Amino acid sequence: MEAFAFHKYEGLGNDFIIVEADRDDAVPAAVAKALCDRRFGIGGDGILLLLPPTSSGARGRMRVINADGSVPEMCGNGLRCAVLYAARVQGVAEGEILFDTDAGKKPCLIDDRDGRGLVTVDMGPIRVDDDITLDLGDGEPWTFTPADAGNPHVITTRAASRADIDAVGPRVATHSRFPAGTNVEFAVYRKGAVDLVVWERGVGLTLACGTGACATVAVGVRKGLISVNEEVAVNLPGGPLSIKLRDDGHAIMRGPARHVFSGTLTELPPG
Numbered sequence: 001m002e003a004f005a006f007h008k009y010e011g012l013g014n015d016f017i018i019v020e021a022d023r024d025d026a027v028p029a030a031v032a033k034a035l036c037d038r039r040f041g042i043g044g045d046g047i048l049l050l051l052p053p054t055s056s057g058a059r060g061r062m063r064v065i066n067a068d069g070s071v072p073e074m075c076g077n078g079l080r081c082a083v084l085y086a087a088r089v090q091g092v093a094e095g096e097i098l099f100d101t102d103a104g105k106k107p108c109l110i111d112d113r114d115g116r117g118l119v120t121v122d123m124g125p126i127r128v129d130d131d132i133t134l135d136l137g138d139g140e141p142w143t144f145t146p147a148d149a150g151n152p153h154v155i156t157t158r159a160a161s162r163a164d165i166d167a168v169g170p171r172v173a174t175h176s177r178f179p180a181g182t183n184v185e186f187a188v189y190r191k192g193a194v195d196l197v198v199w200e201r202g203v204g205l206t207l208a209c210g211t212g213a214c215a216t217v218a219v220g221v222r223k224g225l226i227s228v229n230e231e232v233a234v235n236l237p238g239g240p241l242s243i244k245l246r247d248d249g250h251a252i253m254r255g256p257a258r259h260v261f262s263g264t265l266t267e268l269p270p271g
């Protein structure tokens with residue numbers, strides 16, 4: 001295997017292995033799993049391939065690979081990390097950066113003065129669908145509100161202990177109702193804020209989920225719990241993420257990204 005450089009970044013503890021690539025060749029699931037393994041590999045919730053842009057004016061393109069090797073359409077925390085990495089490589093400390101993703105091009109705003117690593121992303125429109133009920137066969141059925149943030153999410157407001165989340169998250173994420181799987185959000189809406197825990201498709205429980213935070217705020221607006229254009233703090237286990245649903249339906253996400261370490265891999269970890 002040819003040695004390659006990687007850059008470990010995180011956004012509110014949702015952590016990624018950034019690798020520059022010329023082509024979006026498929027990464028075998030076994031390789032993704034080995035690289036993301038937190039003991040035998042580099043460790044991470046996923047891999048971000050940084051590719052040449054396809055849109056005019058874009059400064060790069062991001063392809064996301066989950067820790068299980070699946071390829072999601074979008075990743076909010078990952079995009080902040082990818083944009084910050086590209087901005088630092090290209091010497092941009094402040095200003096607009098357009099970045100391509102598999103869910104379309106995303107206008108971003110970078111504020112990296114004094115290395116502060118703040119990135120604001122126009123995540124685009126979030127589609128909210130009507131509530132669904134899932135009978136998991138062990139007690140009260142669960143009600144979820146589906147929302148599409150480029151990738152699929154289902155949000156519940158039912159009180160859930162950590163044991164509930166560990167039991168229900170994986171079963172809903174892989175439920176036959178969702179042929180492509182789904183991310184599962186457990187939300188508690190408060191005044192001006194949301195407490196959120198996410199069981200992510202292809203990863204499991206993460207410290208933060210950017211698309212999940214956007215989807216949860218959009219559902220809050222649909223339910224009349226959050227106002228349009230109201231900037232709310234989505235309190236994730238890894239820290240707060242600022243989300244606003246604009247009156248044009250676009251979710252605006254503002255939060256940090258951070259470079260943790262870089263390295264060179266000379267051989268694949270044991271898979």
Ligand SMILES: N[C@H](CCC[C@H](N)C(=O)O)C(=O)O
Pocket residue numbers: 014064066071072073074075076077078151152183200201202203206208209210211212
């Ligand atoms: N696991 C997600 C992708 C990563 C989303 C999350 N890390 C974010 O920050 O949006 C999925 O399969 O849709």
